[in-house]
Amino acid sequence: MKLVRCHFPNIAQVAYEGPRSSNPLAFRHYNPDEVIDGRTMSEHLRFSIAYWHAFCGTGTDPFGPRTINRPWEMGTDAVSVAKVRMDAAFEFFQKIRAPFWCFHDRDIAPEGRSLAESNRHLDKLIAHAKDMQKATGVKLLWGTANLFSNPRYMCGAATNPDAHVFAYAAAQVKKALDVTQELGGENYVFWGGREGYETLLNTNLKREQDHLAAFLRMAVDYADSIGFKGQFLIEPKPKEPTKHQYDFDVASAIAFLRTYGLEKHFKFNIETNHATLAGHTFEHEIEVAASQGMLGSIDANTGDPLLGWDTDQFNTNVKELTLAMMSILRAGGLGTGGLNFDAKLRRPSIDPEDLFHAHIGGMDAYALAFKLARRIIADGKLGAFVAERYASFDTGFGRDILTGKASFRSLEKLVLSKLGEPTPRSGRQEYLENLLNTYLHPV
Ligand code: XLS
Numbered sequence: 052m053k054l055v056r057c058h059f060p061n062i063a064q065v066a067y068e069g070p071r072s073s074n075p076l077a078f079r080h081y082n083p084d085e086v087i088d089g090r091t092m093s094e095h096l097r098f099s100i101a102y103w104h105a106f107c108g109t110g111t112d113p114f115g116p117r118t119i120n121r122p123w124e125m126g127t128d129a130v131s132v133a134k135v136r137m138d139a140a141f142e143f144f145q146k147i148r149a150p151f152w153c154f155h156d157r158d159i160a161p162e163g164r165s166l167a168e169s170n171r172h173l174d175k176l177i178a179h180a181k182d183m184q185k186a187t188g189v190k191l192l193w194g195t196a197n198l199f200s201n202p203r204y205m206c207g208a209a210t211n212p213d214a215h216v217f218a219y220a221a222a223q224v225k226k227a228l229d230v231t232q233e234l235g236g237e238n239y240v241f242w243g244g245r246e247g248y249e250t251l252l253n254t255n256l257k258r259e260q261d262h263l264a265a266f267l268r269m270a271v272d273y274a275d276s277i278g279f280k281g282q283f284l285i286e287p288k289p290k291e292p293t294k295h296q297y298d299f300d301v302a303s304a305i306a307f308l309r310t311y312g313l314e315k316h317f318k319f320n321i322e323t324n325h326a327t328l329a330g331h332t333f334e335h336e337i338e339v340a341a342s343q344g345m346l347g348s349i350d351a352n353t354g355d356p357l358l359g360w361d362t363d364q365f366n367t368n369v370k371e372l373t374l375a376m377m378s379i380l381r382a383g384g385l386g387t388g389g390l391n392f393d394a395k396l397r398r399p400s401i402d403p404e405d406l407f408h409a410h411i412g413g414m415d416a417y418a419l420a421f422k423l424a425r426r427i428i429a430d431g432k433l434g435a436f437v438a439e440r441y442a443s444f445d446t447g448f449g450r451d452i453l454t455g456k457a458s459f460r461s462l463e464k465l466v467l468s469k470l471g472e473p474t475p476r477s478g479r480q481e482y483l484e485n486l487l488n489t490y491l492h493p494v
């Protein structure tokens with residue numbers, strides 16, 4: 052990969068220096084070129100940079116304006132500024148050694164005064180992105196449409212009570228699918244930030260769900276008609292900005308997809324902070340998706356245990372990530388998905404250098420977790436414990452239960468005549484937690 056321009060003049064491409072390095076701008080665990088099981092770490096982990104946080108984030112919060120001013124954000128012509136911003140982004144992707152990026156349509160190109168003008172802006176930036184992808188080798192993990200910022204979407208996009216808004220959203224997603232395909236996007240994400248309701252007093256929940264299903268059906272049909280081969284992903288989130296969102300968590304989204312016969316077209320993009328907002332752990336959501344063969348991709352971030360909203364922080368919690376990685380590896384990996392840093396700098400982290408520290412920390416934590424999870428799985432102790440816990444279903448009457456040979460009558464007979472009272476067995480949680488720590492903190 053060759054470097055294009057210089058918006059980060061004081062920062063070189065980040066190198067792997069090993070666990071003993073004290074250089075804060077080096078990787079200690081992520082060695083992109085290291086081959087493990089015939090694939091490089093870069094190919095295993097498929098890190099991706101989220102354009103909206105890394106290059107559109109300004110540090111605003113409900114209590115104050117922007118704190119982050121990037122030197123490349125200069126000029127009055129919004130399309131020209133967007134091009135320079137994209138140059139800076141691709142320089143960053145290369146320097147941080149991320150093989151992928153992700154965007155919303157409105158992140159990369161300014162919205163115009165009409166849909167036609169917005170599309171023209173997007174076309175200009177897509178042409179630029181195509182050149183940049185070619186020059187750098189960085190690829191598109193997924194594209195998506197922003198159906199939540201513009202005031203027209205204040206009451207939802209596909210679930211808006213006004214069919215006119217539905218139509219506008221459909222037109223916007225059609226274009227977003229076109230450009231995702233043009234850039235070779237490997238997936239396309241649907242995150243329904245405003246697909247939900249604030250109050251049932253003004254809402255017909257059944258109609259809104261029917262409308263959402265109709266929208267997704269049109270997306271499937273359109274993708275089919277243009278030969279888009281990328282994977283469709285639903286990104287569940289229980290709330291925020293909407294009080295109640297329909298894609299609440301993986302389980303409810305599976306039920307929704309199956310209700311409308313859409314399940315074979317979708318997998319899940321699971322975001323850590325969304326899992327915890329739904330009252331689940333990150334690995335719970337991964338396991339639920341994996342159990343149905345629907346694990347697609349990860350939005351890598353974390354919340355703050357003391358705050359009840361989507362704070363989108365970089366995740367450096369190696370224990371949490373190791374548990375998640377174990378679930379991902381047991382599921383056979385992420386396929387066309389990846390680990391996308393849907394995470395933003397804290398409001399006072401205002402320097403371009405902070406972008407590097409944030410992503411280095413996130414990438415290193417995932418790389419270490421990947422190595423630890425592989426070790427735990429290869430060691431086999433945890434796996435053997437779980438297998439043994441269910442072993443009574445592998446033979447005899449236990450197997451008959453699963454093969455349909457047993458019934459309430461036959462089992463009653465067995466208990467009365469032979470089995471009697473079961474012998475309780477310890478779940479050994481504390482032993483297992485200690486075992487986990489021996490891998491996380493070896494001496
Ligand atoms: C917001 C979501 C969003 C999606 C893409 O909470 O995480 O960033 O990933 O629309």
Ligand code: NI
Binds near residue numbers: 350
């Ligand atoms: Ni996300």
Ligand code: NI
Binds near residue numbers: 363
């Ligand atoms: Ni989020």
